[in-house]
Amino acid sequence: MSKKIATRMQGISPFYVMELLQRAKQLEQQGRDIIHMEIGEPDFPTPAGIVEAGIKSIQTGYAKYTPAAGLPALRERIARYYLDNYHVKVSAQRIFITPGASGAFLLALGVTLNEGESVLLADPSYPCNSNFIKLFGGMPSFVPVSEKSDYHLTGELIGQNWAENCKAAVIASPSNPTGTMLSDDGLRAAIDAVNQNQGCFLSDEIYHGLVYDKYAATALKFSDEVFVINSFSKYFAMTGWRIGWLVVPEAFIEPVEKLAQNIFISTSTHSQAAALEAFTHTNLAELDRRKMEFKQRRDYLYSKLSEIGFKIRAKPEGAFYIYADCSHFTQDSFLFAKDLLEEAGVAITPGKDFGQHQANIHVRFAYTTSLERLEEGVARIKRYIEGNK
Numbered sequence: 001m002s003k004k005i006a007t008r009m010q011g012i013s014p015f016y017v018m019e020l021l022q023r024a025k026q027l028e029q030q031g032r033d034i035i036h037m038e039i040g041e042p043d044f045p046t047p048a049g050i051v052e053a054g055i056k057s058i059q060t061g062y063a064k065y066t067p068a069a070g071l072p073a074l075r076e077r078i079a080r081y082y083l084d085n086y087h088v089k090v091s092a093q094r095i096f097i098t099p100g101a102s103g104a105f106l107l108a109l110g111v112t113l114n115e116g117e118s119v120l121l122a123d124p125s126y127p128c129n130s131n132f133i134k135l136f137g138g139m140p141s142f143v144p145v146s147e148k149s150d151y152h153l154t155g156e157l158i159g160q161n162w163a164e165n166c167k168a169a170v171i172a173s174p175s176n177p178t179g180t181m182l183s184d185d186g187l188r189a190a191i192d193a194v195n196q197n198q199g200c201f202l203s204d205e206i207y208h209g210l211v212y213d214k215y216a217a218t219a220l221k222f223s224d225e226v227f228v229i230n231s232f233s234k235y236f237a238m239t240g241w242r243i244g245w246l247v248v249p250e251a252f253i254e255p256v257e258k259l260a261q262n263i264f265i266s267t268s269t270h271s272q273a274a275a276l277e278a279f280t281h282t283n284l285a286e287l288d289r290r291k292m293e294f295k296q297r298r299d300y301l302y303s304k305l306s307e308i309g310f311k312i313r314a315k316p317e318g319a320f321y322i323y324a325d326c327s328h329f330t331q332d333s334f335l336f337a338k339d340l341l342e343e344a345g346v347a348i349t350p351g352k353d354f355g356q357h358q359a360n361i362h363v364r365f366a367y368t369t370s371l372e373r374l375e376e377g378v379a380r381i382k383r384y385i386e387g388n389k
């Protein structure tokens with residue numbers, strides 16, 4: 001590595017799935033048809049009403065900086081969303097509009113983490129968070145999790161793994177890559193365990209809009225001392241608009257505002273104007289209809305993958321992912337994913353994008369493509385496996 005590149009970059013890992021994505025594009029250019037089950041974003045477009053509000057905002061010249069914390073009207077609207085949706089009262093002052101959940105994480109970690117402090121994360125989990133922790137000079141402390149805890153950190157696991165230099169714990173429920181959830185009691189116990197250690201609890205609620213058979217409680221229901229990260233990316237189908245939000249404990253309002261002013265100045269103005277429109281009855285009804293379509297895809301893929309011989313050890317209850325044990329077919333899930341792409345034209349994500357614990361025998365399927373394409377994907381996987389017996 002060039003001496004000009006900061007040494008900290010050695011600790012930042014790339015997405016392995018990018019290699020597969022590039023190869024998939026190459027194959028598509030050669031005329032191959034590829035079924036994409038690797039992509040972590042909705043295949044649906046942003047609802048028309050939201051798009052129109054964004055365009056209108058640009059056309060009316062509304063393109064100046066907003067306050068660093070975000071448009072007051074959007075902060076108020078999100079506060080109302082907590083009241084309507086979760087029956088939880090949150091003051092708009094505690095809500096910061098950010099460039100995606102990613103921006104929210106940067107702010108939350110930036111105001112909490114000192115150099116050398118560690119943060120508890122589940123292994124497997126969404127990989128960017130551990131890289132953010134390293135960027136701030138902290139240390140990700142991975143706790144291997146399994147179906148026994150629905151792939152989540154529990155209060156017990158947090159208690160057992162809390163070390164002297166520990167500062168925080170991150171939980172994302174529903175989880176990426178497993179789609180599994182913590183129960184309300186489980187979430188409360190995890191928050192209690194962190195609070196008992198005077199740590200910071202970071203709750204990534206980005207997939208809350210996409211929970212299929214139950215109701216997801218926000219961490220704010222159990223404590224005002226938590227950081228809640230959320231986003232318009234997934235349920236609202238606005239990945240490319242780069243907009244999300246962060247709810248902070250009262251004492252952190254000032255430091256978060258200071259950091260947001262410096263890092264972002266403000267989140268994109270037209271995205272904020274568009275997001276304000278996201279909460280209309282018409283848009284929410286459309287998003288809920290799509291949620292039912294995701295559920296249908298989940299039910300289909302869950303049963304078919306199990307039939308084929310993948311072991312799905314905990315039922316995914318939300319997000320749009322299925323994390324499957326592929327040890328029946330391979331001990332090298334990366335090689336398996338590469339081969340499946342070459343031979344069957346199906347792209348999936350290898351376990352090693354989400355950690356190390358049993359990563360070699362797991363893969364993630366995303367059902368971010370139509371049921372028809374999923375059916376074709378399943379047929380190809382079946383043929384591939386039968387052909388390699």
Ligand SMILES: Cc1ncc(COP(=O)(O)O)c(C=O)c1O
Binds near residue numbers: 100175231232233243
């Ligand atoms: C669990 C989780 N958190 C955060 C993010 C980042 O999302 P955003 O697009 O809002 O920055 C993702 C994106 O895939 C995710 O899966």
